[in-house]
Amino acid sequence: xxxxxxxxxxxxxxxxxxxxxxxxxxxxxxxxxxxxxxxxxxxxxxxxxxxxxxxxxxxxxxxxxxxxxxxxxxxxxxxxxxxxxxxxxxxxxxxxxxxxxxxxxxxxxxxxxxxxxxxxxxxxxxxxxxxxxxxxxxxxxxxxxxxxxxxxxxxxxxxxxxxxxxxxxxxxxxxxxxxxxxxxxxxxxxxxxxxxxxxxxxxxxxxxxxxxxxxxxxxxxxxxxxxxxxxxxxxxxxxxxxxxxxxxxxxxxxxxxxxxxxxxxxxxxxxxxxxxxxxxxxxxxxxxxxxxxxxxxxxxxxxxxxxxxxxxxxxxxxxxxxxxxxxxxxxxxxxxxxxxxxxxxxxxxxxxxxxxxxxxxxxxxxxxxxxxxxxxxxxxxxxxxxxxxxxxxxxxxxxxxxxxxxxxxxxxxxxxxxxxxxxxxxxxxxxxxxxxxxxxxxxxxxxxxxxxxxxxxxxxxxxxxxxxxxxxxxxx
Numbered sequence: 001x002x003x004x005x006x007x008x009x010x011x012x013x014x015x016x017x018x019x020x021x022x023x024x025x026x027x028x029x030x031x032x033x034x035x036x037x038x039x040x041x042x043x044x045x046x047x048x049x050x051x052x053x054x055x056x057x058x059x060x061x062x063x064x065x066x067x068x069x070x071x072x073x074x075x076x077x078x079x080x081x082x083x084x085x086x087x088x089x090x091x092x093x094x095x096x097x098x099x100x101x102x103x104x105x106x107x108x109x110x111x112x113x114x115x116x117x118x119x120x121x122x123x124x125x126x127x128x129x130x131x132x133x134x135x136x137x138x139x140x141x142x143x144x145x146x147x148x149x150x151x152x153x154x155x156x157x158x159x160x161x162x163x164x165x166x167x168x169x170x171x172x173x174x175x176x177x178x179x180x181x182x183x184x185x186x187x188x189x190x191x192x193x194x195x196x197x198x199x200x201x202x203x204x205x206x207x208x209x210x211x212x213x214x215x216x217x218x219x220x221x222x223x224x225x226x227x228x229x230x231x232x233x234x235x236x237x238x239x240x241x242x243x244x245x246x247x248x249x250x251x252x253x254x255x256x257x258x259x260x261x262x263x264x265x266x267x268x269x270x271x272x273x274x275x276x277x278x279x280x281x282x283x284x285x286x287x288x289x290x291x292x293x294x295x296x297x298x299x300x301x302x303x304x305x306x307x308x309x310x311x312x313x314x315x316x317x318x319x320x321x322x323x324x325x326x327x328x329x330x331x332x333x334x335x336x337x338x339x340x341x342x343x344x345x346x347x348x349x350x351x352x353x354x355x356x357x358x359x360x361x362x363x364x365x366x367x368x369x370x371x372x373x374x375x376x377x378x379x380x381x382x383x384x385x386x387x388x389x390x391x392x393x394x395x396x397x398x399x400x401x402x403x404x405x406x407x408x409x410x411x412x413x414x415x416x417x418x419x420x421x422x423x424x425x426x427x428x429x430x431x432x433x434x435x436x437x438x439x440x441x442x443x444x445x446x447x448x449x450x451x452x453x454x455x456x457x458x459x460x461x462x463x464x465x466x467x468x469x470x471x472x473x474x475x476x
Contacts, residue, residue: 010196050169053197139167141221252408273437334383408448
């Protein structure tokens with residue numbers, strides 16, 4: 001907990017009014033650290049710093065920017081255990097899960113180190129006018145990055161790395177529940193060669209006012225947000241005032257479809273990963289599990305056995321599989337989803353009871369026979385609860401899977417590849433895991449359709465979110 005102040009222009013500062021807020025360990029409910037809370041004056045200082053630093057950074061060659069990002073990957077990879085431990089302390093996730101996040105987070109630096117040198121343009125000959133069409137991609141400008149608590153490292157690096165690759169300066173506002181990991185990343189970026197002022201970190205309890213203030217500064221050209229659809233809608237309204245370029249990674253309600261011809265081992269492993277990665281506290285988590293009636297009994301039995309075998313406890317214990325949820329509100333919401341489903345006719349296969357004692361724990365839970373009227377079918381559970389429904393007809397399950405305002409990710413398990421691909425293409429989702437429970441990859445364009453967001457993170461597209469296309473018409 002070495003760094004708990006604001007990070008502005010390469011310096012550690014108290015906030016303008018010197019107020020602070022506590023960050024809790026969700027496993028013990030004890031205070032981990034007291035963190036400085038940024039005010040509007042701090043936001044202005046960060047904007048000034050980012051504007052000054054970006055002038056030189058944007059002028060550097062792509063290779064120079066690439067080498068800095070590559071160095072950041074090397075440094076973070078050498079310190080994965082350190083970052084994993086910090087993630088566990090402030091977020092609660094088990095050690096193995098935290099190590100996975102730290103590795104994933106570091107990989108964005110390597111990927112965008114490679115993409116920084118590939119902002120390709122083009123020159124063509126206009127067929128009608130005879131003019132030369134020159135197209136190039138330029139840094140969009142200062143970017144405001146707003147990240148959630150469920151991935152304290154990865155959601156930051158997934159935005160910082162492409163922004164720096166594109167040549168932009170950034171102000172990042174981490175979630176109040178988990179600001180420590182992002183603050184701890186700053187000395188590493190300094191060591192990698194990121195110039196002072198290019199990346200600024202503003203933890204704050206006044207998130208709404210702070211982000212709105214930043215978005216209405218004319219120097220800001222990009223707002224990148226990961227979080228709930230409700231907050232995303234509000235940010236999009238604010239972005240309209242300055243016509244900011246929005247990158248929105250919003251909520252999900254992922255269907256997981258298991259056909260009768262699925263390889264059962266693959267389906268169980270994939271569903272466990274899709275459901276329990278990050279304790280289900282992920283927008284990509286399998287939320288509605290549709291299992292063909294002919295294999296539902298076996299699938300439910302085997303999934304229940306796997307869920308019951310998971311060890312719950314403080315994530316700092318290496319033998320623990322499942323840590324606590326991030327806070328009391330999240331735990332209580334999960335408990336309410338389970339109670340509602342049971343009251344409406346669902347069957348409890350395992351779990352379902354909040355344990356006594358300190359910590360925001362909720363046990364891995366399996367519900368079968370979940371009715372369509374259950375609240376957990378309509379909203380993100382964001383916890384370790386597998387809600388199983390059955391189907392018999394392919395057309396019916398596709399319609400049910402698409403019957404949501406969300407469209408982030410879906411999962412399909414089937415050994416009939418012709419049918420599987422046909423189903424994938426008809427699912428109204430930005431991403432589909434086919435016989436896989438994990439879709440997140442720095443090399444792939446992450447994002448959704450409908451109310452699940454705008455734009456993509458990762459892949460080549462992730463860097464273009466921080467760039468503007470310029471066209472020059474010329475004759476020679």
